Amino acid sequence: MTKQLHLISTGKQPVEQFASICAHVHPYVDAIHVREKRKTAREVSAFVAALIGNGVPPQKIIINDRVDVAVVYGVKGVQLAYHSLSVSQVKRHFPRLAVGCSVHSLDEAKEAAKSGADFCIYGHIFLTTSKSGMAPRGVDSLQAIVAxxxxxxxxxxxxxxxxxxxxxxxxxxxxxVMSAVFLARDPVAEAKKLAHIVKQTWPMNGGEEC
Ligand SMILES: Cc1nc(C(=O)O)sc1CCOP(=O)(O)O
Incomplete structure:
Protein backbone atom coordinates (compact mmCIF):
# COMPACT_ATOMS: atom_id res chain seq x y z
CA MET A 1 0.00 0.00 0.00
CA THR A 2 1.32 3.46 -0.79
CA LYS A 3 1.73 5.68 2.21
CA GLN A 4 -1.03 8.09 3.04
CA LEU A 5 -1.54 11.71 4.01
CA HIS A 6 -4.57 12.44 6.20
CA LEU A 7 -5.77 15.91 7.26
CA ILE A 8 -7.72 16.35 10.48
CA SER A 9 -10.01 19.32 11.12
CA THR A 10 -9.04 21.46 14.11
CA GLY A 11 -12.43 21.80 15.77
CA LYS A 12 -11.80 25.54 15.86
CA GLN A 13 -12.20 26.75 12.32
CA PRO A 14 -15.47 28.11 10.97
CA VAL A 15 -17.02 25.75 8.44
CA GLU A 16 -16.53 28.15 5.51
CA GLN A 17 -12.81 28.54 6.21
CA PHE A 18 -12.30 24.79 6.64
CA ALA A 19 -14.19 23.95 3.45
CA SER A 20 -12.44 26.59 1.38
CA ILE A 21 -8.99 25.30 2.41
CA CYS A 22 -10.09 21.74 1.66
CA ALA A 23 -11.38 22.78 -1.77
CA HIS A 24 -7.74 23.53 -2.69
CA VAL A 25 -5.82 20.89 -0.75
CA HIS A 26 -7.91 17.78 -1.35
CA PRO A 27 -6.09 16.74 -4.55
CA TYR A 28 -2.89 16.31 -2.52
CA VAL A 29 -4.32 14.24 0.35
CA ASP A 30 -5.77 10.76 0.77
CA ALA A 31 -8.31 11.55 3.47
CA ILE A 32 -9.88 14.53 5.21
CA HIS A 33 -11.20 13.82 8.70
CA VAL A 34 -14.07 15.87 10.06
CA ARG A 35 -13.17 15.83 13.75
CA GLU A 36 -15.49 18.32 15.39
CA LYS A 37 -15.89 16.72 18.78
CA ARG A 38 -17.89 19.46 20.45
CA LYS A 39 -20.40 19.85 17.66
CA THR A 40 -23.85 18.36 17.27
CA ALA A 41 -24.75 15.93 14.49
CA ARG A 42 -26.43 18.83 12.68
CA GLU A 43 -23.26 20.92 12.86
CA VAL A 44 -21.01 18.04 11.79
CA SER A 45 -23.42 17.46 8.94
CA ALA A 46 -22.88 21.09 7.81
CA PHE A 47 -19.12 20.47 7.69
CA VAL A 48 -19.55 17.40 5.53
CA ALA A 49 -22.03 19.13 3.23
CA ALA A 50 -19.62 22.06 2.82
CA LEU A 51 -16.75 19.73 1.92
CA ILE A 52 -18.81 17.92 -0.69
CA GLY A 53 -20.20 21.24 -1.96
CA ASN A 54 -16.61 22.45 -2.40
CA GLY A 55 -15.69 19.48 -4.55
CA VAL A 56 -14.11 17.12 -2.03
CA PRO A 57 -14.93 13.55 -3.14
CA PRO A 58 -17.00 11.73 -0.49
CA GLN A 59 -14.52 8.86 -0.81
CA LYS A 60 -11.88 11.09 0.75
CA ILE A 61 -14.01 12.03 3.77
CA ILE A 62 -13.77 10.32 7.16
CA ILE A 63 -15.97 11.38 10.05
CA ASN A 64 -14.89 11.21 13.65
CA ASP A 65 -17.26 9.20 15.88
CA ARG A 66 -20.55 10.05 14.10
CA VAL A 67 -21.45 6.88 12.24
CA ASP A 68 -24.92 8.32 11.57
CA VAL A 69 -23.57 11.31 9.66
CA ALA A 70 -21.16 9.09 7.71
CA VAL A 71 -24.01 6.84 6.59
CA VAL A 72 -26.24 9.76 5.63
CA TYR A 73 -23.56 11.22 3.33
CA GLY A 74 -22.17 7.93 2.02
CA VAL A 75 -18.59 8.96 2.82
CA LYS A 76 -15.58 6.67 2.94
CA GLY A 77 -15.61 5.92 6.64
CA VAL A 78 -15.45 6.75 10.31
CA GLN A 79 -12.73 7.26 12.88
CA LEU A 80 -13.67 5.64 16.19
CA ALA A 81 -12.39 6.40 19.69
CA TYR A 82 -12.89 4.67 23.04
CA HIS A 83 -16.23 6.42 23.55
CA SER A 84 -17.57 5.55 20.08
CA LEU A 85 -19.58 2.56 18.91
CA SER A 86 -17.30 -0.47 18.74
CA VAL A 87 -15.51 -1.47 15.55
CA SER A 88 -17.43 -4.74 15.41
CA GLN A 89 -20.82 -3.00 15.79
CA VAL A 90 -20.02 -0.63 12.95
CA LYS A 91 -18.59 -3.37 10.74
CA ARG A 92 -21.60 -5.60 11.33
CA HIS A 93 -24.23 -3.00 10.58
CA PHE A 94 -22.41 -0.81 8.03
CA PRO A 95 -19.97 -3.10 6.20
CA ARG A 96 -19.42 -0.50 3.46
CA LEU A 97 -17.80 1.98 5.87
CA ALA A 98 -14.04 1.97 6.30
CA VAL A 99 -13.28 1.98 10.02
CA GLY A 100 -10.29 3.65 11.59
CA CYS A 101 -9.47 3.39 15.27
CA SER A 102 -7.64 5.98 17.39
CA VAL A 103 -5.09 4.16 19.56
CA HIS A 104 -2.55 5.24 22.16
CA SER A 105 -0.72 2.03 23.08
CA LEU A 106 0.43 -1.27 21.65
CA ASP A 107 -2.41 -3.11 23.38
CA GLU A 108 -5.00 -0.76 21.90
CA ALA A 109 -3.46 -1.16 18.45
CA LYS A 110 -3.57 -4.97 18.74
CA GLU A 111 -7.18 -4.80 19.92
CA ALA A 112 -8.12 -2.55 16.98
CA ALA A 113 -6.55 -5.00 14.54
CA LYS A 114 -8.24 -7.96 16.21
CA SER A 115 -11.64 -6.33 16.14
CA GLY A 116 -11.44 -5.74 12.37
CA ALA A 117 -10.45 -2.09 12.05
CA ASP A 118 -9.21 -1.18 8.57
CA PHE A 119 -6.47 1.07 9.98
CA CYS A 120 -5.44 2.75 13.19
CA ILE A 121 -4.14 6.20 14.00
CA TYR A 122 -1.46 6.20 16.69
CA GLY A 123 -0.16 9.17 18.64
CA HIS A 124 0.83 11.53 19.68
CA ILE A 125 4.32 10.99 18.33
CA PHE A 126 5.82 14.43 18.98
CA LEU A 127 4.97 17.32 21.25
CA THR A 128 1.99 19.22 19.90
CA THR A 129 -0.08 22.15 21.04
CA SER A 130 -3.09 20.28 19.68
CA LYS A 131 -2.67 17.80 22.60
CA SER A 132 -0.96 19.89 25.21
CA GLY A 133 -0.08 18.66 28.68
CA MET A 134 0.63 15.06 27.63
CA ALA A 135 4.04 13.52 27.00
CA PRO A 136 4.64 12.46 23.40
CA ARG A 137 4.91 8.72 22.76
CA GLY A 138 7.85 8.91 20.37
CA VAL A 139 9.02 7.20 17.23
CA ASP A 140 10.33 4.05 18.96
CA SER A 141 6.87 3.16 20.26
CA LEU A 142 5.49 3.73 16.76
CA GLN A 143 8.04 1.32 15.36
CA ALA A 144 7.03 -1.34 17.91
CA ILE A 145 3.37 -0.99 16.94
CA VAL A 146 4.07 -1.15 13.20
CA ALA A 147 6.02 -4.36 13.79
CA VAL A 177 -1.75 16.31 10.46
CA MET A 178 -3.86 19.09 11.81
CA SER A 179 -1.91 22.29 12.53
CA ALA A 180 0.83 21.70 9.93
CA VAL A 181 -1.72 22.39 7.20
CA PHE A 182 -4.69 24.18 8.75
CA LEU A 183 -2.61 26.69 10.70
CA ALA A 184 -0.05 27.20 7.93
CA ARG A 185 0.30 30.58 6.26
CA ASP A 186 -0.10 28.74 2.95
CA PRO A 187 -2.05 25.50 3.54
CA VAL A 188 -1.85 24.41 -0.10
CA ALA A 189 1.94 24.75 -0.24
CA GLU A 190 2.22 22.83 3.02
CA ALA A 191 -0.08 20.03 1.84
CA LYS A 192 1.91 19.74 -1.40
CA LYS A 193 5.17 19.56 0.54
CA LEU A 194 3.81 16.82 2.82
CA ALA A 195 2.31 14.89 -0.10
CA HIS A 196 5.67 14.97 -1.85
CA ILE A 197 7.36 13.48 1.23
CA VAL A 198 4.66 10.84 1.77
CA LYS A 199 4.64 9.68 -1.85
CA GLN A 200 8.38 9.12 -2.04
CA THR A 201 9.50 5.52 -2.23
CA TRP A 202 9.87 4.37 1.35
CA PRO A 203 11.51 1.07 2.29
CA MET A 204 9.16 -1.48 3.82
CA ASN A 205 9.03 -1.94 7.59
CA GLY A 206 11.23 0.96 8.54
CA GLY A 207 14.28 -0.01 6.56
CA GLU A 208 14.16 -3.76 5.97
CA GLU A 209 13.21 -4.81 2.50
CA CYS A 210 10.82 -7.74 2.51
C1 LIG B 1 -6.26 14.72 16.86
C2 LIG B 1 -5.07 14.18 17.50
N1 LIG B 1 -5.08 12.91 18.00
C3 LIG B 1 -3.92 12.62 18.57
C4 LIG B 1 -3.66 11.34 19.23
O1 LIG B 1 -2.59 11.17 19.81
O2 LIG B 1 -4.54 10.49 19.15
S1 LIG B 1 -2.78 13.87 18.50
C5 LIG B 1 -3.87 14.85 17.70
C6 LIG B 1 -3.57 16.24 17.31
C7 LIG B 1 -2.77 16.34 16.04
O3 LIG B 1 -2.59 17.67 15.77
P1 LIG B 1 -1.27 18.26 15.16
O4 LIG B 1 -1.12 17.66 13.80
O5 LIG B 1 -1.57 19.72 15.12
O6 LIG B 1 -0.15 17.94 16.10
Whole structure:
Protein backbone atom coordinates (compact mmCIF):
# COMPACT_ATOMS: atom_id res chain seq x y z
CA MET A 1 0.00 0.00 0.00
CA THR A 2 1.32 3.46 -0.79
CA LYS A 3 1.73 5.68 2.21
CA GLN A 4 -1.03 8.09 3.04
CA LEU A 5 -1.54 11.71 4.01
CA HIS A 6 -4.57 12.44 6.20
CA LEU A 7 -5.77 15.91 7.26
CA ILE A 8 -7.72 16.35 10.48
CA SER A 9 -10.01 19.32 11.12
CA THR A 10 -9.04 21.46 14.11
CA GLY A 11 -12.43 21.80 15.77
CA LYS A 12 -11.80 25.54 15.86
CA GLN A 13 -12.20 26.75 12.32
CA PRO A 14 -15.47 28.11 10.97
CA VAL A 15 -17.02 25.75 8.44
CA GLU A 16 -16.53 28.15 5.51
CA GLN A 17 -12.81 28.54 6.21
CA PHE A 18 -12.30 24.79 6.64
CA ALA A 19 -14.19 23.95 3.45
CA SER A 20 -12.44 26.59 1.38
CA ILE A 21 -8.99 25.30 2.41
CA CYS A 22 -10.09 21.74 1.66
CA ALA A 23 -11.38 22.78 -1.77
CA HIS A 24 -7.74 23.53 -2.69
CA VAL A 25 -5.82 20.89 -0.75
CA HIS A 26 -7.91 17.78 -1.35
CA PRO A 27 -6.09 16.74 -4.55
CA TYR A 28 -2.89 16.31 -2.52
CA VAL A 29 -4.32 14.24 0.35
CA ASP A 30 -5.77 10.76 0.77
CA ALA A 31 -8.31 11.55 3.47
CA ILE A 32 -9.88 14.53 5.21
CA HIS A 33 -11.20 13.82 8.70
CA VAL A 34 -14.07 15.87 10.06
CA ARG A 35 -13.17 15.83 13.75
CA GLU A 36 -15.49 18.32 15.39
CA LYS A 37 -15.89 16.72 18.78
CA ARG A 38 -17.89 19.46 20.45
CA LYS A 39 -20.40 19.85 17.66
CA THR A 40 -23.85 18.36 17.27
CA ALA A 41 -24.75 15.93 14.49
CA ARG A 42 -26.43 18.83 12.68
CA GLU A 43 -23.26 20.92 12.86
CA VAL A 44 -21.01 18.04 11.79
CA SER A 45 -23.42 17.46 8.94
CA ALA A 46 -22.88 21.09 7.81
CA PHE A 47 -19.12 20.47 7.69
CA VAL A 48 -19.55 17.40 5.53
CA ALA A 49 -22.03 19.13 3.23
CA ALA A 50 -19.62 22.06 2.82
CA LEU A 51 -16.75 19.73 1.92
CA ILE A 52 -18.81 17.92 -0.69
CA GLY A 53 -20.20 21.24 -1.96
CA ASN A 54 -16.61 22.45 -2.40
CA GLY A 55 -15.69 19.48 -4.55
CA VAL A 56 -14.11 17.12 -2.03
CA PRO A 57 -14.93 13.55 -3.14
CA PRO A 58 -17.00 11.73 -0.49
CA GLN A 59 -14.52 8.86 -0.81
CA LYS A 60 -11.88 11.09 0.75
CA ILE A 61 -14.01 12.03 3.77
CA ILE A 62 -13.77 10.32 7.16
CA ILE A 63 -15.97 11.38 10.05
CA ASN A 64 -14.89 11.21 13.65
CA ASP A 65 -17.26 9.20 15.88
CA ARG A 66 -20.55 10.05 14.10
CA VAL A 67 -21.45 6.88 12.24
CA ASP A 68 -24.92 8.32 11.57
CA VAL A 69 -23.57 11.31 9.66
CA ALA A 70 -21.16 9.09 7.71
CA VAL A 71 -24.01 6.84 6.59
CA VAL A 72 -26.24 9.76 5.63
CA TYR A 73 -23.56 11.22 3.33
CA GLY A 74 -22.17 7.93 2.02
CA VAL A 75 -18.59 8.96 2.82
CA LYS A 76 -15.58 6.67 2.94
CA GLY A 77 -15.61 5.92 6.64
CA VAL A 78 -15.45 6.75 10.31
CA GLN A 79 -12.73 7.26 12.88
CA LEU A 80 -13.67 5.64 16.19
CA ALA A 81 -12.39 6.40 19.69
CA TYR A 82 -12.89 4.67 23.04
CA HIS A 83 -16.23 6.42 23.55
CA SER A 84 -17.57 5.55 20.08
CA LEU A 85 -19.58 2.56 18.91
CA SER A 86 -17.30 -0.47 18.74
CA VAL A 87 -15.51 -1.47 15.55
CA SER A 88 -17.43 -4.74 15.41
CA GLN A 89 -20.82 -3.00 15.79
CA VAL A 90 -20.02 -0.63 12.95
CA LYS A 91 -18.59 -3.37 10.74
CA ARG A 92 -21.60 -5.60 11.33
CA HIS A 93 -24.23 -3.00 10.58
CA PHE A 94 -22.41 -0.81 8.03
CA PRO A 95 -19.97 -3.10 6.20
CA ARG A 96 -19.42 -0.50 3.46
CA LEU A 97 -17.80 1.98 5.87
CA ALA A 98 -14.04 1.97 6.30
CA VAL A 99 -13.28 1.98 10.02
CA GLY A 100 -10.29 3.65 11.59
CA CYS A 101 -9.47 3.39 15.27
CA SER A 102 -7.64 5.98 17.39
CA VAL A 103 -5.09 4.16 19.56
CA HIS A 104 -2.55 5.24 22.16
CA SER A 105 -0.72 2.03 23.08
CA LEU A 106 0.43 -1.27 21.65
CA ASP A 107 -2.41 -3.11 23.38
CA GLU A 108 -5.00 -0.76 21.90
CA ALA A 109 -3.46 -1.16 18.45
CA LYS A 110 -3.57 -4.97 18.74
CA GLU A 111 -7.18 -4.80 19.92
CA ALA A 112 -8.12 -2.55 16.98
CA ALA A 113 -6.55 -5.00 14.54
CA LYS A 114 -8.24 -7.96 16.21
CA SER A 115 -11.64 -6.33 16.14
CA GLY A 116 -11.44 -5.74 12.37
CA ALA A 117 -10.45 -2.09 12.05
CA ASP A 118 -9.21 -1.18 8.57
CA PHE A 119 -6.47 1.07 9.98
CA CYS A 120 -5.44 2.75 13.19
CA ILE A 121 -4.14 6.20 14.00
CA TYR A 122 -1.46 6.20 16.69
CA GLY A 123 -0.16 9.17 18.64
CA HIS A 124 0.83 11.53 19.68
CA ILE A 125 4.32 10.99 18.33
CA PHE A 126 5.82 14.43 18.98
CA LEU A 127 4.97 17.32 21.25
CA THR A 128 1.99 19.22 19.90
CA THR A 129 -0.08 22.15 21.04
CA SER A 130 -3.09 20.28 19.68
CA LYS A 131 -2.67 17.80 22.60
CA SER A 132 -0.96 19.89 25.21
CA GLY A 133 -0.08 18.66 28.68
CA MET A 134 0.63 15.06 27.63
CA ALA A 135 4.04 13.52 27.00
CA PRO A 136 4.64 12.46 23.40
CA ARG A 137 4.91 8.72 22.76
CA GLY A 138 7.85 8.91 20.37
CA VAL A 139 9.02 7.20 17.23
CA ASP A 140 10.33 4.05 18.96
CA SER A 141 6.87 3.16 20.26
CA LEU A 142 5.49 3.73 16.76
CA GLN A 143 8.04 1.32 15.36
CA ALA A 144 7.03 -1.34 17.91
CA ILE A 145 3.37 -0.99 16.94
CA VAL A 146 4.07 -1.15 13.20
CA ALA A 147 6.02 -4.36 13.79
CA UNK A 148 3.20 -5.93 15.82
CA UNK A 149 -0.04 -5.29 13.96
CA UNK A 150 -1.17 -6.26 10.49
CA UNK A 151 -3.30 -3.19 9.73
CA UNK A 152 -1.99 0.15 8.43
CA UNK A 153 -0.72 2.44 11.20
CA UNK A 154 -1.07 6.17 10.56
CA UNK A 155 1.04 8.36 12.85
CA UNK A 156 -0.32 11.56 14.36
CA UNK A 157 0.76 14.36 16.65
CA UNK A 158 3.26 17.15 16.05
CA UNK A 159 4.05 15.96 12.54
CA UNK A 160 5.14 18.48 9.91
CA UNK A 161 7.33 18.64 6.81
CA UNK A 162 10.45 18.78 8.98
CA UNK A 163 9.90 15.46 10.80
CA UNK A 164 7.50 13.50 8.54
CA UNK A 165 10.36 11.55 6.95
CA UNK A 166 11.49 10.27 10.34
CA UNK A 167 8.03 8.88 11.04
CA UNK A 168 7.66 7.27 7.62
CA UNK A 169 11.14 5.81 7.87
CA UNK A 170 10.09 4.21 11.17
CA UNK A 171 7.49 2.29 9.18
CA UNK A 172 4.29 4.33 9.57
CA UNK A 173 1.87 3.69 6.72
CA UNK A 174 1.02 7.36 6.65
CA UNK A 175 0.79 10.57 8.60
CA UNK A 176 -2.14 12.59 9.88
CA VAL A 177 -1.75 16.31 10.46
CA MET A 178 -3.86 19.09 11.81
CA SER A 179 -1.91 22.29 12.53
CA ALA A 180 0.83 21.70 9.93
CA VAL A 181 -1.72 22.39 7.20
CA PHE A 182 -4.69 24.18 8.75
CA LEU A 183 -2.61 26.69 10.70
CA ALA A 184 -0.05 27.20 7.93
CA ARG A 185 0.30 30.58 6.26
CA ASP A 186 -0.10 28.74 2.95
CA PRO A 187 -2.05 25.50 3.54
CA VAL A 188 -1.85 24.41 -0.10
CA ALA A 189 1.94 24.75 -0.24
CA GLU A 190 2.22 22.83 3.02
CA ALA A 191 -0.08 20.03 1.84
CA LYS A 192 1.91 19.74 -1.40
CA LYS A 193 5.17 19.56 0.54
CA LEU A 194 3.81 16.82 2.82
CA ALA A 195 2.31 14.89 -0.10
CA HIS A 196 5.67 14.97 -1.85
CA ILE A 197 7.36 13.48 1.23
CA VAL A 198 4.66 10.84 1.77
CA LYS A 199 4.64 9.68 -1.85
CA GLN A 200 8.38 9.12 -2.04
CA THR A 201 9.50 5.52 -2.23
CA TRP A 202 9.87 4.37 1.35
CA PRO A 203 11.51 1.07 2.29
CA MET A 204 9.16 -1.48 3.82
CA ASN A 205 9.03 -1.94 7.59
CA GLY A 206 11.23 0.96 8.54
CA GLY A 207 14.28 -0.01 6.56
CA GLU A 208 14.16 -3.76 5.97
CA GLU A 209 13.21 -4.81 2.50
CA CYS A 210 10.82 -7.74 2.51
C1 LIG B 1 -6.26 14.72 16.86
C2 LIG B 1 -5.07 14.18 17.50
N1 LIG B 1 -5.08 12.91 18.00
C3 LIG B 1 -3.92 12.62 18.57
C4 LIG B 1 -3.66 11.34 19.23
O1 LIG B 1 -2.59 11.17 19.81
O2 LIG B 1 -4.54 10.49 19.15
S1 LIG B 1 -2.78 13.87 18.50
C5 LIG B 1 -3.87 14.85 17.70
C6 LIG B 1 -3.57 16.24 17.31
C7 LIG B 1 -2.77 16.34 16.04
O3 LIG B 1 -2.59 17.67 15.77
P1 LIG B 1 -1.27 18.26 15.16
O4 LIG B 1 -1.12 17.66 13.80
O5 LIG B 1 -1.57 19.72 15.12
O6 LIG B 1 -0.15 17.94 16.10
Missing amino acids: SVNIPVIAIGGIHAGNAAQVLQAGADGIA
